Amino acid sequence: MTYTTTPDGTRIAHQLQGDGPPLVLLAGQANNHHWWDRVRADFHPARSTLTLDYRGTGDSDKPHTPHSTELFAQDVIAVLDDLGIDRADIYGTSMGGRVAQQLAARHPHRVGALVLGCTSPGGPYGIERGDDVRRALAQPQPGAARQALLELMYTPRWLAGHPGPYHTLGDPRMPAHSRRRHLAASDRHNAWDLLPGISAPTLVLHGTDDLLNPTANAALLADRIPGARLHLIPGARHAYFEEARGHAGPLVLDFLTSTSTRP
Template identity: 65%
Template sequence: MIVAHAPDGTPLAAQPEGTGRPLVLLAGQANDHTWWDAVRDDFPCTVTVDYRGTGASGKPDAPYSTPLFADDVIAVLDELGIERADVYGTSMGGRVAQWIAIRYPERVRRLVLGCTSPGGPHAVERSAEVRRALMRPDARETLADLMYTPAWRATHPGPYRTLGDPAMPPHARRHHLRASDQHDAWDALPRISAPTLILHGDDDGLAPVANATLLAERIPDARVHVLPGARHGYFEECRPHASELVRDFLA
């Protein structure tokens, strides 16, 4: 683990691993780097990051945003001496990845956006039923069902690393939720110049698959691959196919 510092002084923990061309892996909302534990070994050289508010990073009680998270990732790359990298973000990590590619085009060689959306009024939101279910006392079980199909869960009982960092303080959880909800890159998406691959499961109740089409329509020359029957955790449940798609694209 290394520790970088954001422009505001917040310590940012990152976990570089392997050798070769670096791939930055960005997790979902309220998750630390362990989101990627199940698939990280599929890529030869990776950099994971604990967002501010999660893991070993600082947890300031101040507003967070997806552009701020993007700036934090660049601070990590600067600390590591990485001038240019591939970036793969899933869920809220895909929203952060959009801003990295928009604001720092010279730092991104290729971009992969998984199970994410453009945000704002143009995005296709999850249903009211899903929103209500996520507010119930058994929300953790509901979230697991939204991440993985029943058939996969039957043979993979967990524990799952994608259901949130349990050590996060309440204020950080609130700031993460607000950052993801307020994301809106719609107007800026056409400025993305990095070759882009969009991956999505067609049974994703957290980020409906229609968002993949919206992103592809806004990002120049983006290509889309939809995984049949997959939910929000496609990258884990559909391993190794999903990882192979990413490797082939990055190659």
């Protein structure tokens, strides 16, 4: 575990593993780097992987200051600067995909290839989850809300064969103020006007059965980002990258390899 101190004095924990060109893996809202534990080694035959604990999560500082996806992107840049990495490929899922949009739009010279998974452009054009999903996640019984989230992340068949632990349900050590600030950062994200300016080769991935972040958002992103490719994974829910790792992981690696070898 190593740390970078950002320009505003926040200490960000980050983890670099493997060898090869760097691939930054960005987790979902209110999650730390363990989001990627089940799958990050799948990338190591061709890439090193860099994860971080967002401010408010894991071993990073948890300041009582406003958060935003743009600020999270600035934290990633601070980590890259500290490690001497001029340019990296970026793979962001869920809220991490929103952070990745900010990175690619605002820091184009730092981003090689871009993969956006199970994410949304946000703002007035983003497709919001349904009221039934909101009600399920807002149940007062913690066990019921957790089960609802599990079933939004994974299919029943996969859950039956994988009893846990699960690393995609939120950082259990997050303080309440950090959870609120993460939620606000994700809810306020609006990259619609930025997306046409993204110049990095882009792959958009989404599960066809994702209700947590509706699948229709994938087409919005792919249509808005110049030259973006769209790939939907049949039957997958929000955590497609984990449940469908045998499909999604090689797809991402093939895309990264094809972009790095372009003339």
